[in-house]
Amino acid sequence: MRTSHAFLLIGAALAWAGAARAQAVPDAKTAYEHARAAAEANYKAAKARCDLITGNPHDLCIAEAKAARVRVEEESEAAYKNTLSAYTQARMRIASANFDRDKVRCAAVTGNDRDVCLEQAKATLVAAQADAKADRKSIEARLDAREDKLAAQYRVAIEKCDAYAGAVKDQCVNAAKTQFGK
Secondary structure: OOOOOOOOOOOHHHHHHHHHHHHHHHHHHHHHHHHHHHHHHHHHHHHHHHOOOOOHHHHHHHHHHHHHHHHHHHHHHHHHHHHHHHHHHHHHHHHHHHHHHHHHHOOOOHHHHHHHHHHHHHHHHHHHHHHHHHHHHHHHHHHHHHHHHHHHEEEEEEEEHHHHHHHHHHHHHHHHHHHHOO
């Protein structure tokens, strides 16, 4: 009887610990949804603060709030999808949102200063987009190089197995296949 009580207590403790761990480590979709909801709530709060301001500072305040929302949403979506293209797309959209914010900032100045400001904003956009594309290409190149290196190492391991015969050779080949995931 005492043993069954002990097993019940241990089972209850394990179930409680498992439930607590499940709540402490949310899955990717839940984290993504929470981040989007938080971004929307922060945007609404910032917009309410911006409504107290008038003129260009109001427009700039709204543009900054939008850029902040886009940043959080895009970063959380990229983390949720967890692909190279998602991260690249997120960086492109964040750069575009920052460009929109910078255009609003440039509306406060006039004449040549405004033209310079707009050109600087455009240059920042182009640089951010170019960096995102270059980073993607460099990551893809590193992944391709890694795959090529692993394939070459696999071929070497298989070649080493040719020195053996029979069951030893089969074990060697199976070990190489296991090691390199073939």
